[in-house]
Amino acid sequence: VQADGTDGNCVTFVLHDEDHTLGNSLRYMVMKNPDVEFCGYCITHPSESKINFRIQTRGSLPAVEPFRKGLNDLMGVCQHVLNTFEVSLLPQELRD
């Protein structure tokens, strides 16, 4: 993970060993944040597996915050999906 940018508000994260799988879902989670003015990702070259993930925030919020929040939110969604899925696998009698 590397970051560089003009000031704390717009940061480009370079995520290694990642592709659309994490990039698109993370972008979706970060976009839900109202503080984020711009969020996008791109794959620099298809032969290299790394993505450029850019976040620009409104106001003076450091860009790391929406990134961290997006990751946490994505984990929360996954956990919720996992719980719901496992509950739905149980037979009808065990549910209540």
Added chain:
Amino acid sequence: QGFRVDVVREEEDALEFDMVGIDAAIANAFRRILLAEVPTMAVEKVFVYNNTSIVQDEILAHRLGLIPIRADPRLFEYRNQGDEEGTEIDTLQFQLKIKCSRNPQAAKESSDPNELYINHKVYSKHMTWVPLGNQPDLFPDADFRPVHDDILIAQLRPGQEIDVLMHCVKGIGKDHAKFSPVATASYRLLPDITLLQPVEDEAAELLQKCFSPGVIEVQNIKGKKVARVANARLDTFSREVFRHESLKNLVRLARVRNHYIFSVESTGILPPDVLVSEAIKILMGKCQRFLNELDSVPME
């Protein structure tokens, strides 16, 4: 947040379930992970001691790699980068040793190879597990073998033999497709068919024929035949209805935006519900990895 998962159909190797209230990005992430990032065990290195069959060494090795191995990948570790030998926590060893010979009891004029030769077809059931190190103690009840016993690997004639030793390692589908645990994993959106105006009589019959069977139901209300959408889920969206001028404006075809119908078909290594759970955990693991990196790397 209004999210629902319903398991529709569950068979031994295939699972069909619905996810409602999720977004396309996350549904696609799950599908991609199911295909390419859930780890399995597969044959990686084949040590050929003797191969006098007509199947070339590399073709034989390629075929052996594609055979699904019934071994829970969660019990094993990944092999380290430069490690050639393989230790007992990351490698499974299999042996295939078979020799074809002529059957002395065959009838004089028979031409059936099943009768003439012994062991002329090499199946995956001839692969035997060779425990390494303390593997017999670690897995006392385990029975590591290929998922299917009747995969034909090669054919032999008398005098030919195959003697190979195979190392199985843990890998992911991104590296090589043989490590993919699903035969296929796909999703589609639930179709949403609305009839803009009531459709009656012959038009109703025609409408029923335009869609897949079971989608449109023609009911008899007060002596007139009226069409009704019975089960939109079965539709394959062939858009046949737009070819008929009379019906084109009466129907609106759309998709329900956040109702995904997932269909996961496993190769038999792990049951499909376990595969989906593993995929979700892998996505969580990826997020956790970046969170840890964020915390450990100081921001300038």
